[in-house]
Amino acid sequence: MFTLVRQQGYSVDGRLKDLNQFQIGVNGVLVGYLPFGKVAQIQALFQFPHDSLSDDELTSIALQAEQVQGHPVEVQRPEQHSRKFYEDALEAIRKEESEDE
Numbered sequence: 001m002f003t004l005v006r007q008q009g010y011s012v013d014g015r016l017k018d019l020n021q022f023q024i025g026v027n028g029v030l031v032g033y034l035p036f037g038k039v040a041q042i043q044a045l046f047q048f049p050h051d052s053l054s055d056d057e058l059t060s061i062a063l064q065a066e067q068v069q070g071h072p073v074e075v076q077r078p079e080q081h082s083r084k085f086y087e088d089a090l091e092a093i094r095k096e097e098s099e100d101e
Helices: 055-069 080-100
Strands: 002-010 014-024 029-035 038-040 072-078
Touching: 002 029, 002 055, 014 055, 029 038, 055 072
Parallel strands: 038 072
Antiparallel strands: 002 014, 014 029
């Protein structure tokens, strides 16, 4: 379900180059980032599917990162404040929608 794609960007002279970071996707949607390193923590975007990040998915992400970086990678879950922010935002949206009805 979670896939990693090495992020690319342009240098100051306009050349496309690989960056030392992955984009994390789910079904073609960008949901976060994973920096390079032997220990890397997922940087979740708002729509990150926290409930879908099982231990098996975490292992899969680590293996994908390992293949590109050439060494074992320990992937850490996103910080919990990103999940709390997400849950609070969804609750606020639900509340606003119910008040509009």
